[in-house]
Amino acid sequence: MSEQIEDFIRRRKELNKIIMENSELVTRRFFNLDEQAYKPGALNSKTKEMLGLIASVVLRCDDCIYYHLINCYRQKLSDAEFSEVMSIALIVGGSITIPHIRRAYQHWSELKKGEPHE
Amino acid sequence: MSEQIEDFIRRRKELNKIIMENSELVTRRFFNLDEQAYKPGALNSKTKEMLGLIASVVLRCDDCIYYHLINCYRQKLSDAEFSEVMSIALIVGGSITIPHIRRAYQHWSELKKGEPHE
């Protein structure tokens, strides 16, 4: 795993810890639900991560995109599948999503360098 | 197919025809691309329609939700799969999506009445 990705994951954990220690019940339970929502069920984890990814692109949240990209990569999303998710996101969300899609392609190529699919 | 769904599809076609006859090249080509984006490729049609559906829910567009719901239904999305797409949409987009999710559940039950999965 590349250093940049490790940094992102470490920083994410640290900040989540601050929230968990300082927030009240509703927020803590929401974080729990957020985790449950992506657990495999009728849909498998790869499909659920793609759903999380496209939702994050059309809502234009770089941190959320990056997080789901890492998970998609770990679920063995292929390059062709990744490109098709980006195409639908671009069509639905328009050119305003392009800066985020640019960074998603860049992160995707970094993920492949740092931690290749065997 | 129920009357309500037929109406929706007919009205959609009529309005698209007005656009096609009056718009200029960029818009007409966009409509073409929009259709291509959901054609099966590395991802199958069912997965692509789920991606279109969740993007429409988090961006809160009833017409877009209804359109992708019909397509998801035709692609044999199961009730359990539908519910899991809605759960991820709700977690990502928050309670502000609830009025749209309410209508999505209502439409889903109408689709099942009008045109049952054999």
Added chain:
Amino acid sequence: MSEQIEDFIRRRKELNKIIMENSELVTRRFFNLDEQAYKPGALNSKTKEMLGLIASVVLRCDDCIYYHLINCYRQKLSDAEFSEVMSIALIVGGSITIPHIRRAYQHWSELKKGEPHE
């Protein structure tokens, strides 16, 4: 309570029932959390309903606005307080919120007719 408000509340309940009976665990738990979030705590119910109201206006969701308006009214929000919430919403969200603010003022005057503060 006016007929229109009763209709809104009844319809809301019916649709929520459809969701509760057909959705999976994550969605049902979210609905539960949504209710808990507005329970009095460090902040009282009136303040929490104002927070729900302004969030609904700047995100431009009529159903959500109407729901929190009813609750604000029941929590004895005064006309002057209502107007100030609307002013901040308008300043933050801009003229794109005006159609929703127009309907909010209309609903507010209906609430006062149907169920006056004693």
Added chain:
Amino acid sequence: MSEQIEDFIRRRKELNKIIMENSELVTRRFFNLDEQAYKPGALNSKTKEMLGLIASVVLRCDDCIYYHLINCYRQKLSDAEFSEVMSIALIVGGSITIPHIRRAYQHWSELKKGEPHE
């Protein structure tokens, strides 16, 4: 002017009157500023109405779109110019704007029927 457009304008005035009579200073001053912003200056009224129109389409507000469409029509926006504004809106905002663009084309053709450019 067609009846539908007259209705829209009359209803808009009535609701604005409710706001003006019941809101506080900040809201009333905002309404005033909103009017001033479209007055001719370095940019003429037609250009300013096109700016208001595209902003309304990408933010997906039907009432705002309709209002600026009427003003664009009165400022003698041509069919070709209208189509180009819609194309840029569609490219920037993506397919999620299509239901609004559909209704915009429909309103545009009604405007031309009801009150033709001499």
Added chain:
Amino acid sequence: MSEQIEDFIRRRKELNKIIMENSELVTRRFFNLDEQAYKPGALNSKTKEMLGLIASVVLRCDDCIYYHLINCYRQKLSDAEFSEVMSIALIVGGSITIPHIRRAYQHWSELKKGEPHE
């Protein structure tokens, strides 16, 4: 006051000065209205700043969040009150707001270090 907060406030002032010196009347008056909207009236300053804060979180604007956080802190918002505002924002806006809520908790803990409530 910590250096980081001072920097934020100084930079904000500098950029506002550029706008004030170069913009035209509508923008300058808007800035004036923006200030008036948060002045105490029927609602006190603390409540108004909470309204500004939640609106900023659900619309996902870090600069706006930071600004209202500073003001909330100065208005003696307690930790418990802050957490409840964040919970409602999270429920309304969904997980897409989490990166902003993470940074809000981080800023809040910095505010408490730099300038403790006596």
Added chain:
Amino acid sequence: MSEQIEDFIRRRKELNKIIMENSELVTRRFFNLDEQAYKPGALNSKTKEMLGLIASVVLRCDDCIYYHLINCYRQKLSDAEFSEVMSIALIVGGSITIPHIRRAYQHWSELKKGEPHE
């Protein structure tokens, strides 16, 4: 042209190249359409760039704003015209757009320093 602007344009090109080499047909065609949409037609390039600019401000995308600002500058948008576009954007989009408008004014003054209108 200032170094900062050159950097922005170079980086944008590099990232677009990554997309062009790795994306599939729909994305590549969209990029092509995106370029066509701003070509002069019934509306001239300056007007089209102003439309792209205001859409980018109300949708709050800094990269998109910066890109259209550069193009507006090259199309000889005057200071007064720039200010009026910003005023309409601010009125439509509200104070949540202010951080982006602040940066737009800052970029505009840099553009004038680096590459003055002759």
